Amino acid sequence: MNHVIMTGATGFIGSWFVEELLNNDVKVTALVRDKSRVLKSIAANKNCKLIECDYDKLDEAEVDTSVQYDAFYHLGWGGVSPKSKNDVELQLSNIHASIKAMLFSSKLQCNKFIASGTVAEYVFCEDIMDVYEKQTPNDMYGAAKVSTHYFLEVLSRQLNQPFIWTVVPSTFGERRTDNNIISYTIRTLLNGEKPxxxxxxxxxxxxxxxxxxxxxxxxxxxGIPGKTYGIGSGIYKPLKEYIFKIREVINSQAELGIGELPSMTKQTFSSCVNIYELIKDTGFTPNISFDDGIRKTVEWFKSEE
Structure with a gap:
């Protein structure tokens, strides 16, 4: 790829994705709601052009239409925090913004339109997720992602816009600050408390x-248009084993309160997605293990503290 246009450059995954592209000599045009939220290192990069616009008015964005964009990545999504995941109006606005993004991609004649789904589409899956199975969301966020997928699938056929849907896994690393289980565990243990x-x-x-x-x-x-790609490490373990590893990195003697909270549901579920198609079509295999990633993440939390 030579030039990518995208939304979501100020988000956790989006900011890392911009860095990945720039580090591989791919030019980036980033459509952002607020330029002040863009990382300084990204804003200063001459190969990244920032265009401030509302996602409801993407067609008014002052984008260079003479450029042939290899892909339009739609990673922008509002309301991913626990307190916003059941905000119906907010999640509906995300569906609308996604449709706007594909319409704009078609107008720009982008070679591919790639949008990000989530494992939250398959909450009540008891085994390894097949991304072509029936989705089972458990909140409005997951339901909105499922709906967006179907809207974009139909629209891509109507517009003849090559389209790929991705199922993004549970993701951790530096700069993620919401209260997910990884961040919660690291913060709590670093504070000398029991999670x-x-x-x-x-x-x-x-x-x-x-x-x-x-x-x-x-x-x-x-990636091949028309496909849905699950993203993951391909390594599946009980959730408690990841928590044990975090404890080992911070304080192997720390106390963990596993089993002290009541179960939220009697139904067993997992968060493991089949990545066979991703490996077969793209050659992707992870280079950084959970252990190495956690060490990097813990060091970042320590520096932030």
């Missing part, structure tokens, strides 16, 4: 953020 959880027997897959960004680049380069 508390449910039984943590669910099978899980975590992928370090730079690996997610690399997988997205590989999909843009050699």
């Amino acid at each position: 508390i959880y449910g039984d943590l027997n669910q099978m899980w897959d975590f992928l370090y953020v730079s690996e997610v960004a690399r997988a997205l680049r590989f999909i843009g380069e050699s």
Whole structure:
């Protein structure tokens, strides 16, 4: 790829993805709601052009239409925090913005339109997720992602716009600050306190953020339009084993409150996605293990403290 246009450059995964592209000599045109939220290192890069615009008015963005964009990545999404995931109006606005993004991609004649889904589309999956199975979301965020996928699939056929959907895994790494289980565990242990959880027997897959960004680049380069790609490490363990590893890195003697919280549901679920198609079509395999990624992440939290 030579030039990519995208939304979501100020987000956790999006900012790492911009860095991945720039580090591989790919020019980036980033459509952002607020330029002040862009990382300084990205804003200063001459190969990244920032265009401030509202996602509801993408067609008014002052984009260079003479450029042949190899891909349009739609990573922008509002309301991913726990308190916003069931905000119906906000999630509906995300669906609308996604449709606007594909319409704009078609207008620019982009070679591919790539959008990000989530493992939250398949919450009640008891085994390894096949991304072509029936989705089972458990909140409005997951439901909105499922709906967006179908809207974009239909629209891509109507517009003749090559389209790829990606299922993004549980992602961790530096600069993620919301209260997900990885961040919560690291913060709590660094503060010398005991984190508390449910039984943590669910099978899980975590992928370090730079690996997610690399997988997205590989999909843009050699992913096949019409397909849905699951992204992950391909390594699945009970959730508690990841927590044990974090404790080992911070303080092997720290107390963990596993099983002290009541189970939220009697239904077993997992967060592991099949990545066979990703490997077959793009050659992607992770380079950074969970252990190495956690060490990097813990050091970042320490520096922030």
